[in-house]
Amino acid sequence: MLKYVQWTMQCLFAICLMWHPSLQADQIPHNIKIAAEDNWAPFADHNGKGLSHDLIYQAFSRMNINVDTIVVSYARGLVMADSGLVDGVFNLHKEQSTVNRFIFGSEPLFSTTASFYQNNAHPITAQTKWDIPKNSKIGIIEGYEYGDELINLTHLNIVKVNNHNQLINLLLLNRLDAIIMYDQVAKQYINEMGVSNVISKSVPNHKGELYLAFSKHSPSAQLFADKLDQGLKSLKQDGSYNKIMGSIQTSIE
Structure with a gap:
Protein backbone atom coordinates (compact mmCIF):
# COMPACT_ATOMS: atom_id res chain seq x y z
CA MET A 1 0.00 0.00 0.00
CA LEU A 2 2.82 2.39 0.89
CA LYS A 3 4.50 1.76 -2.44
CA TYR A 4 1.22 2.47 -4.23
CA VAL A 5 0.84 5.80 -2.38
CA GLN A 6 4.43 6.76 -3.21
CA TRP A 7 3.90 5.87 -6.86
CA THR A 8 0.68 7.91 -6.94
CA MET A 9 2.39 10.95 -5.38
CA GLN A 10 5.24 10.72 -7.90
CA CYS A 11 2.74 10.67 -10.76
CA LEU A 12 0.87 13.68 -9.38
CA PHE A 13 4.13 15.57 -8.94
CA ALA A 14 5.15 14.80 -12.51
CA ILE A 15 1.79 16.03 -13.78
CA CYS A 16 2.14 19.26 -11.79
CA LEU A 17 5.57 19.83 -13.26
CA MET A 18 4.26 19.21 -16.74
CA TRP A 19 1.41 21.70 -16.41
CA HIS A 20 3.06 24.38 -14.33
CA PRO A 21 3.14 27.57 -16.49
CA SER A 22 6.62 28.57 -15.43
CA LEU A 23 7.98 25.24 -16.62
CA GLN A 24 6.26 25.04 -20.00
CA ALA A 25 9.14 26.61 -21.89
CA ASP A 26 8.66 24.19 -24.74
CA GLN A 27 5.21 25.66 -25.35
CA ILE A 28 6.56 29.16 -25.95
CA PRO A 29 6.80 29.64 -29.74
CA HIS A 30 10.30 30.31 -31.00
CA ASN A 31 9.41 31.20 -34.59
CA ILE A 32 7.23 33.92 -36.06
CA LYS A 33 6.22 34.43 -39.69
CA ILE A 34 5.74 38.03 -40.80
CA ALA A 35 4.62 39.67 -44.03
CA ALA A 36 6.97 42.54 -44.95
CA GLU A 37 6.01 45.17 -47.50
CA ASP A 38 8.21 45.61 -50.56
CA ASN A 39 7.94 49.32 -51.40
CA TRP A 40 8.63 51.41 -48.33
CA ALA A 41 12.36 52.14 -48.22
CA PRO A 42 14.27 52.94 -46.07
CA PHE A 43 12.08 50.92 -43.70
CA ALA A 44 11.27 47.94 -45.92
CA ASP A 45 12.30 47.28 -49.52
CA HIS A 46 11.84 44.58 -52.17
CA ASN A 47 15.00 42.80 -50.99
CA GLY A 48 13.64 42.27 -47.50
CA LYS A 49 15.95 44.91 -46.04
CA GLY A 50 15.36 48.10 -44.10
CA LEU A 51 15.13 49.71 -40.70
CA SER A 52 11.87 47.99 -39.76
CA HIS A 53 13.47 44.62 -40.53
CA ASP A 54 16.46 45.49 -38.35
CA LEU A 55 14.31 46.60 -35.42
CA ILE A 56 12.06 43.55 -35.55
CA TYR A 57 14.85 41.01 -36.03
CA GLN A 58 16.92 42.41 -33.19
CA ALA A 59 13.99 42.86 -30.80
CA PHE A 60 12.76 39.29 -31.28
CA SER A 61 16.29 37.93 -31.20
CA ARG A 62 16.62 39.19 -27.64
CA MET A 63 13.51 37.18 -26.80
CA ASN A 64 14.92 34.03 -28.47
CA ILE A 65 12.35 34.17 -31.26
CA ASN A 66 13.38 33.57 -34.88
CA VAL A 67 11.80 35.75 -37.55
CA ASP A 68 10.80 34.45 -40.97
CA THR A 69 9.66 37.18 -43.37
CA ILE A 70 7.87 36.96 -46.68
CA VAL A 71 8.18 40.05 -48.89
CA VAL A 72 4.92 41.04 -50.58
CA SER A 73 2.99 44.15 -51.45
CA TYR A 74 1.55 46.03 -48.49
CA ALA A 75 -2.03 45.26 -49.53
CA ARG A 76 -1.19 41.56 -49.89
CA GLY A 77 0.46 41.53 -46.47
CA LEU A 78 -2.71 42.88 -44.86
CA VAL A 79 -4.80 40.16 -46.52
CA MET A 80 -2.36 37.47 -45.38
CA ALA A 81 -2.44 38.69 -41.78
CA ASP A 82 -6.22 39.11 -41.87
CA SER A 83 -6.65 35.51 -42.96
CA GLY A 84 -4.04 34.05 -40.59
CA LEU A 85 -1.53 33.02 -43.26
CA VAL A 86 1.14 34.93 -41.30
CA ASP A 87 1.46 35.93 -37.65
CA GLY A 88 1.89 39.62 -38.38
CA VAL A 89 2.49 42.41 -40.87
CA PHE A 90 4.32 45.74 -40.83
CA ASN A 91 4.38 48.79 -41.03
CA LEU A 92 0.84 49.59 -39.84
CA HIS A 93 -0.40 52.95 -38.69
CA LYS A 94 -2.53 52.51 -35.58
CA GLU A 95 -5.83 54.19 -36.43
CA GLN A 96 -9.56 53.49 -36.46
CA SER A 97 -9.34 51.36 -39.60
CA THR A 98 -6.75 48.97 -38.10
CA VAL A 99 -7.28 48.74 -34.32
CA ASN A 100 -10.25 46.39 -34.69
CA ARG A 101 -8.59 44.22 -37.34
CA PHE A 102 -5.29 43.43 -35.63
CA ILE A 103 -3.61 43.03 -32.26
CA PHE A 104 -1.08 45.72 -31.34
CA GLY A 105 1.56 45.89 -28.66
CA SER A 106 2.22 49.01 -26.61
CA GLU A 107 5.55 49.85 -28.27
CA PRO A 108 5.51 51.32 -31.80
CA LEU A 109 8.38 50.61 -34.13
CA PHE A 110 8.77 54.35 -34.70
CA SER A 111 6.91 57.63 -35.20
CA THR A 112 6.78 59.34 -38.56
CA GLY A 208 1.51 58.83 -36.41
CA GLU A 209 3.10 55.78 -34.88
CA LEU A 210 3.73 52.65 -36.93
CA TYR A 211 3.62 49.12 -35.58
CA LEU A 212 4.13 45.48 -36.29
CA ALA A 213 0.49 44.33 -36.13
CA PHE A 214 -0.43 40.76 -35.25
CA SER A 215 -3.11 38.55 -36.77
CA LYS A 216 -6.14 37.79 -34.63
CA HIS A 217 -6.01 34.29 -36.15
CA SER A 218 -2.56 33.63 -34.66
CA PRO A 219 -2.90 31.75 -31.34
CA SER A 220 0.32 33.38 -30.12
CA ALA A 221 -0.52 36.92 -31.24
CA GLN A 222 -0.69 38.49 -27.79
CA LEU A 223 2.43 36.65 -26.65
CA PHE A 224 4.32 37.86 -29.73
CA ALA A 225 3.10 41.42 -29.09
CA ASP A 226 4.33 41.26 -25.50
CA LYS A 227 7.69 39.81 -26.51
CA LEU A 228 8.18 42.48 -29.17
CA ASP A 229 7.43 45.17 -26.58
CA GLN A 230 10.06 43.69 -24.29
CA GLY A 231 12.59 43.44 -27.10
CA LEU A 232 12.07 47.02 -28.27
CA LYS A 233 12.39 48.31 -24.71
CA SER A 234 15.63 46.38 -24.36
CA LEU A 235 16.97 47.94 -27.60
CA LYS A 236 16.13 51.40 -26.30
CA GLN A 237 17.71 50.81 -22.91
CA ASP A 238 21.16 49.99 -24.24
CA GLY A 239 21.16 52.51 -27.11
CA SER A 240 20.78 49.96 -29.92
CA TYR A 241 17.44 51.46 -31.02
CA ASN A 242 18.91 54.93 -31.53
CA LYS A 243 21.84 53.42 -33.41
CA ILE A 244 19.49 51.66 -35.85
CA MET A 245 17.29 54.70 -36.34
CA GLY A 246 20.15 57.20 -36.42
CA SER A 247 20.66 56.93 -40.16
CA ILE A 248 17.29 58.49 -40.97
CA GLN A 249 17.23 62.06 -42.24
CA THR A 250 13.71 63.29 -41.57
CA SER A 251 13.81 66.54 -43.53
CA ILE A 252 13.68 67.01 -47.29
CA GLU A 253 15.60 69.98 -48.56
Whole structure:
Protein backbone atom coordinates (compact mmCIF):
# COMPACT_ATOMS: atom_id res chain seq x y z
CA MET A 1 0.00 0.00 0.00
CA LEU A 2 2.82 2.39 0.89
CA LYS A 3 4.50 1.76 -2.44
CA TYR A 4 1.22 2.47 -4.23
CA VAL A 5 0.84 5.80 -2.38
CA GLN A 6 4.43 6.76 -3.21
CA TRP A 7 3.90 5.87 -6.86
CA THR A 8 0.68 7.91 -6.94
CA MET A 9 2.39 10.95 -5.38
CA GLN A 10 5.24 10.72 -7.90
CA CYS A 11 2.74 10.67 -10.76
CA LEU A 12 0.87 13.68 -9.38
CA PHE A 13 4.13 15.57 -8.94
CA ALA A 14 5.15 14.80 -12.51
CA ILE A 15 1.79 16.03 -13.78
CA CYS A 16 2.14 19.26 -11.79
CA LEU A 17 5.57 19.83 -13.26
CA MET A 18 4.26 19.21 -16.74
CA TRP A 19 1.41 21.70 -16.41
CA HIS A 20 3.06 24.38 -14.33
CA PRO A 21 3.14 27.57 -16.49
CA SER A 22 6.62 28.57 -15.43
CA LEU A 23 7.98 25.24 -16.62
CA GLN A 24 6.26 25.04 -20.00
CA ALA A 25 9.14 26.61 -21.89
CA ASP A 26 8.66 24.19 -24.74
CA GLN A 27 5.21 25.66 -25.35
CA ILE A 28 6.56 29.16 -25.95
CA PRO A 29 6.80 29.64 -29.74
CA HIS A 30 10.30 30.31 -31.00
CA ASN A 31 9.41 31.20 -34.59
CA ILE A 32 7.23 33.92 -36.06
CA LYS A 33 6.22 34.43 -39.69
CA ILE A 34 5.74 38.03 -40.80
CA ALA A 35 4.62 39.67 -44.03
CA ALA A 36 6.97 42.54 -44.95
CA GLU A 37 6.01 45.17 -47.50
CA ASP A 38 8.21 45.61 -50.56
CA ASN A 39 7.94 49.32 -51.40
CA TRP A 40 8.63 51.41 -48.33
CA ALA A 41 12.36 52.14 -48.22
CA PRO A 42 14.27 52.94 -46.07
CA PHE A 43 12.08 50.92 -43.70
CA ALA A 44 11.27 47.94 -45.92
CA ASP A 45 12.30 47.28 -49.52
CA HIS A 46 11.84 44.58 -52.17
CA ASN A 47 15.00 42.80 -50.99
CA GLY A 48 13.64 42.27 -47.50
CA LYS A 49 15.95 44.91 -46.04
CA GLY A 50 15.36 48.10 -44.10
CA LEU A 51 15.13 49.71 -40.70
CA SER A 52 11.87 47.99 -39.76
CA HIS A 53 13.47 44.62 -40.53
CA ASP A 54 16.46 45.49 -38.35
CA LEU A 55 14.31 46.60 -35.42
CA ILE A 56 12.06 43.55 -35.55
CA TYR A 57 14.85 41.01 -36.03
CA GLN A 58 16.92 42.41 -33.19
CA ALA A 59 13.99 42.86 -30.80
CA PHE A 60 12.76 39.29 -31.28
CA SER A 61 16.29 37.93 -31.20
CA ARG A 62 16.62 39.19 -27.64
CA MET A 63 13.51 37.18 -26.80
CA ASN A 64 14.92 34.03 -28.47
CA ILE A 65 12.35 34.17 -31.26
CA ASN A 66 13.38 33.57 -34.88
CA VAL A 67 11.80 35.75 -37.55
CA ASP A 68 10.80 34.45 -40.97
CA THR A 69 9.66 37.18 -43.37
CA ILE A 70 7.87 36.96 -46.68
CA VAL A 71 8.18 40.05 -48.89
CA VAL A 72 4.92 41.04 -50.58
CA SER A 73 2.99 44.15 -51.45
CA TYR A 74 1.55 46.03 -48.49
CA ALA A 75 -2.03 45.26 -49.53
CA ARG A 76 -1.19 41.56 -49.89
CA GLY A 77 0.46 41.53 -46.47
CA LEU A 78 -2.71 42.88 -44.86
CA VAL A 79 -4.80 40.16 -46.52
CA MET A 80 -2.36 37.47 -45.38
CA ALA A 81 -2.44 38.69 -41.78
CA ASP A 82 -6.22 39.11 -41.87
CA SER A 83 -6.65 35.51 -42.96
CA GLY A 84 -4.04 34.05 -40.59
CA LEU A 85 -1.53 33.02 -43.26
CA VAL A 86 1.14 34.93 -41.30
CA ASP A 87 1.46 35.93 -37.65
CA GLY A 88 1.89 39.62 -38.38
CA VAL A 89 2.49 42.41 -40.87
CA PHE A 90 4.32 45.74 -40.83
CA ASN A 91 4.38 48.79 -41.03
CA LEU A 92 0.84 49.59 -39.84
CA HIS A 93 -0.40 52.95 -38.69
CA LYS A 94 -2.53 52.51 -35.58
CA GLU A 95 -5.83 54.19 -36.43
CA GLN A 96 -9.56 53.49 -36.46
CA SER A 97 -9.34 51.36 -39.60
CA THR A 98 -6.75 48.97 -38.10
CA VAL A 99 -7.28 48.74 -34.32
CA ASN A 100 -10.25 46.39 -34.69
CA ARG A 101 -8.59 44.22 -37.34
CA PHE A 102 -5.29 43.43 -35.63
CA ILE A 103 -3.61 43.03 -32.26
CA PHE A 104 -1.08 45.72 -31.34
CA GLY A 105 1.56 45.89 -28.66
CA SER A 106 2.22 49.01 -26.61
CA GLU A 107 5.55 49.85 -28.27
CA PRO A 108 5.51 51.32 -31.80
CA LEU A 109 8.38 50.61 -34.13
CA PHE A 110 8.77 54.35 -34.70
CA SER A 111 6.91 57.63 -35.20
CA THR A 112 6.78 59.34 -38.56
CA THR A 113 5.09 62.16 -40.45
CA ALA A 114 3.36 62.31 -43.82
CA SER A 115 2.86 65.31 -46.08
CA PHE A 116 1.38 66.40 -49.38
CA TYR A 117 3.94 66.70 -52.18
CA GLN A 118 3.60 68.89 -55.24
CA ASN A 119 5.08 69.38 -58.69
CA ASN A 120 6.93 72.70 -58.45
CA ALA A 121 5.77 73.60 -61.95
CA HIS A 122 2.18 73.43 -60.75
CA PRO A 123 2.20 74.06 -57.00
CA ILE A 124 -0.97 73.78 -54.95
CA THR A 125 -2.19 76.89 -53.16
CA ALA A 126 -3.00 76.02 -49.57
CA GLN A 127 -1.95 76.72 -46.00
CA THR A 128 -3.35 73.44 -44.67
CA LYS A 129 -4.75 70.26 -46.21
CA TRP A 130 -8.24 71.62 -45.59
CA ASP A 131 -7.46 74.54 -47.91
CA ILE A 132 -6.42 72.45 -50.90
CA PRO A 133 -8.68 73.44 -53.83
CA LYS A 134 -11.85 71.44 -54.31
CA ASN A 135 -11.68 68.43 -56.65
CA SER A 136 -7.89 68.38 -56.63
CA LYS A 137 -6.60 64.94 -57.63
CA ILE A 138 -4.57 63.54 -54.72
CA GLY A 139 -2.59 60.33 -55.14
CA ILE A 140 -2.12 57.74 -52.41
CA ILE A 141 -1.06 54.08 -52.36
CA GLU A 142 -3.70 51.36 -52.23
CA GLY A 143 -4.04 49.87 -48.75
CA TYR A 144 -1.87 52.41 -46.92
CA GLU A 145 -3.11 54.30 -43.87
CA TYR A 146 -2.94 58.09 -43.93
CA GLY A 147 -4.53 59.05 -40.63
CA ASP A 148 -8.13 59.18 -39.45
CA GLU A 149 -8.76 62.58 -41.05
CA LEU A 150 -8.30 61.44 -44.63
CA ILE A 151 -11.87 60.21 -44.83
CA ASN A 152 -13.05 63.72 -43.94
CA LEU A 153 -11.23 65.37 -46.87
CA THR A 154 -14.35 64.94 -48.99
CA HIS A 155 -13.53 67.96 -51.15
CA LEU A 156 -10.57 66.09 -52.66
CA ASN A 157 -10.55 63.46 -55.39
CA ILE A 158 -8.48 60.58 -53.99
CA VAL A 159 -6.69 58.44 -56.59
CA LYS A 160 -5.17 55.11 -55.49
CA VAL A 161 -2.10 53.56 -57.16
CA ASN A 162 0.15 50.58 -56.51
CA ASN A 163 3.57 51.97 -55.54
CA HIS A 164 5.70 55.06 -54.96
CA ASN A 165 7.30 55.12 -58.40
CA GLN A 166 3.90 55.20 -60.05
CA LEU A 167 2.75 57.87 -57.60
CA ILE A 168 5.69 60.15 -58.35
CA ASN A 169 5.53 59.58 -62.11
CA LEU A 170 1.87 60.57 -62.25
CA LEU A 171 2.71 63.75 -60.35
CA LEU A 172 5.52 64.53 -62.80
CA LEU A 173 3.11 64.04 -65.71
CA ASN A 174 0.61 66.44 -64.06
CA ARG A 175 -2.01 63.71 -63.92
CA LEU A 176 -2.18 64.31 -60.18
CA ASP A 177 -2.30 67.68 -58.42
CA ALA A 178 -0.51 66.38 -55.33
CA ILE A 179 0.43 63.13 -53.63
CA ILE A 180 0.68 62.06 -50.00
CA MET A 181 3.87 60.33 -48.86
CA TYR A 182 5.53 59.59 -45.56
CA ASP A 183 8.40 62.04 -45.34
CA GLN A 184 11.32 59.66 -44.77
CA VAL A 185 10.05 57.42 -47.55
CA ALA A 186 9.46 60.39 -49.87
CA LYS A 187 13.05 61.51 -49.48
CA GLN A 188 14.31 58.04 -50.40
CA TYR A 189 12.28 57.73 -53.60
CA ILE A 190 12.57 61.34 -54.71
CA ASN A 191 16.35 61.16 -54.44
CA GLU A 192 16.52 57.76 -56.16
CA MET A 193 14.47 59.09 -59.09
CA GLY A 194 16.55 62.27 -59.30
CA VAL A 195 13.57 64.64 -59.04
CA SER A 196 14.39 66.53 -55.85
CA ASN A 197 14.45 69.81 -57.81
CA VAL A 198 11.06 69.12 -59.35
CA ILE A 199 8.99 67.80 -56.43
CA SER A 200 8.73 69.45 -53.03
CA LYS A 201 6.85 69.11 -49.77
CA SER A 202 3.68 71.17 -49.45
CA VAL A 203 1.35 71.00 -46.42
CA PRO A 204 1.41 68.39 -43.61
CA ASN A 205 -1.00 65.48 -43.60
CA HIS A 206 -0.53 63.76 -40.24
CA LYS A 207 1.88 62.34 -37.70
CA GLY A 208 1.51 58.83 -36.41
CA GLU A 209 3.10 55.78 -34.88
CA LEU A 210 3.73 52.65 -36.93
CA TYR A 211 3.62 49.12 -35.58
CA LEU A 212 4.13 45.48 -36.29
CA ALA A 213 0.49 44.33 -36.13
CA PHE A 214 -0.43 40.76 -35.25
CA SER A 215 -3.11 38.55 -36.77
CA LYS A 216 -6.14 37.79 -34.63
CA HIS A 217 -6.01 34.29 -36.15
CA SER A 218 -2.56 33.63 -34.66
CA PRO A 219 -2.90 31.75 -31.34
CA SER A 220 0.32 33.38 -30.12
CA ALA A 221 -0.52 36.92 -31.24
CA GLN A 222 -0.69 38.49 -27.79
CA LEU A 223 2.43 36.65 -26.65
CA PHE A 224 4.32 37.86 -29.73
CA ALA A 225 3.10 41.42 -29.09
CA ASP A 226 4.33 41.26 -25.50
CA LYS A 227 7.69 39.81 -26.51
CA LEU A 228 8.18 42.48 -29.17
CA ASP A 229 7.43 45.17 -26.58
CA GLN A 230 10.06 43.69 -24.29
CA GLY A 231 12.59 43.44 -27.10
CA LEU A 232 12.07 47.02 -28.27
CA LYS A 233 12.39 48.31 -24.71
CA SER A 234 15.63 46.38 -24.36
CA LEU A 235 16.97 47.94 -27.60
CA LYS A 236 16.13 51.40 -26.30
CA GLN A 237 17.71 50.81 -22.91
CA ASP A 238 21.16 49.99 -24.24
CA GLY A 239 21.16 52.51 -27.11
CA SER A 240 20.78 49.96 -29.92
CA TYR A 241 17.44 51.46 -31.02
CA ASN A 242 18.91 54.93 -31.53
CA LYS A 243 21.84 53.42 -33.41
CA ILE A 244 19.49 51.66 -35.85
CA MET A 245 17.29 54.70 -36.34
CA GLY A 246 20.15 57.20 -36.42
CA SER A 247 20.66 56.93 -40.16
CA ILE A 248 17.29 58.49 -40.97
CA GLN A 249 17.23 62.06 -42.24
CA THR A 250 13.71 63.29 -41.57
CA SER A 251 13.81 66.54 -43.53
CA ILE A 252 13.68 67.01 -47.29
CA GLU A 253 15.60 69.98 -48.56
